[in-house]
Amino acid sequence: xxxxxxxxxxLIVQKGGISIINCAYENTAFDYFPWYQQFPGKGPALLIAxxxxxxxxxxxxxxxxxxKSAKQxxxxxxxxxxxxxxxxxxxxxxxxxxxxxxxxxxxxTLLAVQP
Amino acid sequence: SQTIHQWPATLVQPVGSPLSLExxxxxxxxxxxxxxxxxxxxxxxxxxxxxGIGQISxxxxxxxxxxxxxxxxxxxxxxxxxxxxxxxxxxxxKPGYGYTFGxxxxxxVV
Numbered sequence: 001x002x003x004x005x006x007x008x009x010x011l012i013v014q015k016g017g018i019s020i021i022n023c024a025y026e027n028t029a030f031d032y033f034p035w036y037q038q039f040p041g042k043g044p045a046l047l048i049a050x051x052x053x054x055x056x057x058x059x060x061x062x063x064x065x066x067x068k069s070a071k072q073x074x075x076x077x078x079x080x081x082x083x084x085x086x087x088x089x090x091x092x093x094x095x096x097x098x099x100x101x102x103x104x105x106x107x108x109t110l111l112a113v114q115p
Numbered sequence: 116s117q118t119i120h121q122w123p124a125t126l127v128q129p130v131g132s133p134l135s136l137e138x139x140x141x142x143x144x145x146x147x148x149x150x151x152x153x154x155x156x157x158x159x160x161x162x163x164x165x166x167g168i169g170q171i172s173x174x175x176x177x178x179x180x181x182x183x184x185x186x187x188x189x190x191x192x193x194x195x196x197x198x199x200x201x202x203x204x205x206x207x208x209k210p211g212y213g214y215t216f217g218x219x220x221x222x223x224v225v
Contacts, residue, residue: 034213043119043205043216044159089159102149103214107158 004092006106013113019077021109023090026071030092034103035064035075038087047088048075080113087111117142119217121206127223134179134193136220138206141187146208148189150181153203153219165189196224 005024013019023033034049050057050064050073057064063076077084090106118141128134140146150162161174163181171181178197182190189206201224206217 032213036216041219041221043121043207043219044214045216046213049213102161102164103209105159 004090004104004106006090006109008109010110013080013111015080015082015113015115017080019080019084019111020074021088021090022072022074023106024072025092027094028071029094032093033064033066033073034091036089036091038089044089082113082115085111085113117146117208117210117215119206119208119215121217121220123220124218125221127225128196130198130224131195134196136191136204138189138217139187140208143208143210145186146210148183149207149209150189150191151205151207153205159205198224200224
């Protein structure tokens, strides 16, 4: 029930295309869903996040789509660029504050954008 | 905003040797702190978390331990490293909903 399932494991997209990464969760108590971007040899960095009171959030070329009834959320990268090539992690947590409200991470998606 | 400092960036240690990785946080007080391990090509595994000085919770049984001697200092240790301890170790703090990660330490046990 604590798992967050992420797919695909890897993704190759042409420059200018749309990259789509999907995640699914079981715990309906989760109320915070971030996406992290990680470049090789670096720590993950927060990219965009959504709360379940909205179905979509957009920041620049990055959009989170959230389907509460299906318990799924996805990251869409529009006009994908070679600089977007990285590993992307979805995550979920419950509540605000307190170390026990831990982020549960998906297994990651390695995105390669070909020029 | 918070900044997390981790060192060293890379480390090669022989099997059976001790380990000490340090993480310090700037820009926030009384943060929740976390140690994660990332094996090659895999996701992030939570190892330890701390809500305050001297307060450590372990998520998985293992060869490692953690300590928090000061409010913004978090240390990951081992008395005797195993080959399976190799990986990318990340320190994180949680000032609110999200996490801020450090730049990580790449540990190779040989």
